[in-house]
Amino acid sequence: MKWLRELRRYPSAIVGMVILVIFVLFAIYAMIAIPIDQAVYLWRGSGPWLESPMRAAPLYYDWFTRDKLPRTFIITLEDEGVTVTEEMLGGGMKQLTIVLPFDYDYDGLPSELQLYQDWQFETGQRPSVYLTWKKPDGQIIPLHPAQERLHRDSFPTYYISQDKALERVLGAVAFPDVRDPILPPHMGLLARDLEVPSLADIKPLHGRYEMVMQCVMEQGVELREVRLRVYGQIHGWAGTDHQRRELIVALLWGAPIGLAFGLLAAVGAQLSTFVLGGIGTWMGGKVDAVFRRLTELTMILPNLAILIMIAHFYEPSIWRILGIVILLNIFSASYMVYRSIILQTKESPYIEAAQAYGAGGFRIIFRYILPRLAPMLLPQFVIVVPAFVFLEASLALLGLGDPMLPTWGKVLQDSQNQGALLTGHYYWVFQPGLMLMFIGFGFAMVGYSLDRIVNPKLRSL
């Protein structure tokens, strides 16, 4: 407690403490808001993320641009303005006309368009659906899903953005001079002016769009649901990745995992070295010699290479990695530091007194020597935590992170593999990067200040 009061005198320690407290709160919030099972489920991808855009920037990007960046919205049958008219045709047939209108006033183009339809029908009764796209200026573009011919018994989602035929039709309008021109439909269908020099110059046309579905079917066929998905360019507080996952899940969960890994590894590695340093130095002779050889071995051992090999060849669960990290750090270089200090303490009068009244070796080590030196351990302990946090991130960066858990290192790895920096998705890199940086700085700032308090020789410097 005395240190805590002294720590307050160091501004960098206060900043560090604030950062660490924020991270702890962050970690607690993560564990409450998204239980671990759910976090693992969410990070596995696909299902839960169908309706979020791919590689969308974080929502706060909107605050820094003058333009109103497009967000994701979905038009369903229940929405206002949607009309469904039913008309009986002869011969047991009927026609449904569905109009899905939406107002578009964003300054950017959507990133993707999809039409999801859920029909209930018997084999061979697949309804025929004719789609038309109405632009605010009255222009009408017919859409012809190529899959109509392929699927007889099912009704898969129509990926409008990937419609190759439409892409070429729109491209021919936009770039008449180019050979085999293509224009992605989610751009072409919302473009204000198609005669532009390049794709980047296409601006959206504001106003009311309509997707008209004319469906002809036998009676008894039911339409359960329609979802016109207009994917935006920004989504979620941290953006999304190539699998449509919201990065906020990993950013949140990175905190408890990073903190736990760093702290446990630091405790395990430092404490074991400290205790063994006490035992080895007290016993001296052969034990000390063996421990010193083991320290040298640890120095020569290519730690990281061994860790990477183990993580690569065996299942890289986070507990296994933690265990190996601690094992490889038991006889770390700090053994020699502790040894030199304990050697001095060994000679002090109070130890002599303890020996005189007949205290045993273990009693002296654990009751008199180690507790007295424990404060010395503290700064070193705090300073090494970031090293382990970054170690976990390094392994994840090489693709050797725990396959289940969402961590900051994993996000960095995905961004590297997907070339996020080459394609301009900077948020994907700097968000987990900043998290790692802040957690590292937090521990280091507190650790350096503690060092000055505990080692008075540094205090005046």
Add this chain to the structure above:
Amino acid sequence: MREAFGRLGRYSLLKGVSLFLMVVVALYLTVFIANWGGELDKIRRAQIKYDVTVGVSMAFADQGLTQEQLQVIIDDAVATQYRRFGLDRPFIIRSFYYLRDAVTLNLGRAEMMTSDYGSRQVTDILKDRVPRTLLLIATSELILFFLALLIALFLSRRYGGWLDRVIVGLAPTSAAPGWFYGIFLILIFAAVLGVLPYGRMVQIGVPKGTWEYFFSVLKHMVLPVSAIIIGAIFSSIYSWRTFFLIYSSEDYVELARAKGLSSQAIERRYVLRPTLPPIVTSFLLMIITVWMGMIILESVFNWPGLGQTFYEAMQRFDTPVIVGIVVIYGYLLAATVFMLDFIYALLDPRVRVGPGGSR
């Protein structure tokens, strides 16, 4: 004097032998892990069996042999192949042969990878890659050492000034490793500003002329070298500056100052001299970490050096290359540790090298 050298010789021999034993133990661990403790043999055996069965069945397809006769031929060929790869002996015995080869630098042939000129010899592969990693490490460590030393000296003179406080405040930045700053440097200088390349060692379409090649490599080196330096410099400056300050408040320095010696002479003779041993020690220990860190740094910068080769070899389960790289690492680390003692003795006459030395 002669006695001192005799002791030095005996001690260095002892030290050398003990370090060598350490290297042997480290290498055995590597051999063991790189073979999955023998599990890799199952895959190798299965692969050989499959290849031989397919090969024999095709070769003897039209000769009217019965299934039994064919099986005899297959078994015979499999046994030959097992003997050829030493798979007829248990892994534990074989592991010691691997160890012997590793220790004697008889690195053998790679299973998958080739050197730039297509050689399968692990030695040739390493000959390609080691210089590239060395280039990065030597450049960055040289700059780091002298830059940190000069700045630390400068700050110790201006102790308490704003620059001093800024640098001390920046010391925690060394909590993050070099590769981490590498990612940010790529983000800023390659992606946003577009002035430096994202990675690789030379530009695509390797330049013909020597000078063009040199400048291309130089340009590609800027970011990785800066990343290594940024990752380590501020804590080095901080701790070295502290050494200087502690030693410059010693009585003999005060005396020298009272005598009216120039501040340069004081720095050289009374401050730098006693502080160099701990500084060199911390520097050499840092090089060890940098060596290991190259695995990740090179993969971030796509630098075709030893680290990236290690990672590639691991992904392709190319055990001979993995072992070869760890051998090189092991010997280099051992050499560094070996040198530590002697540099210590060289710089600090008070330290007596030997079993009775003050360490």
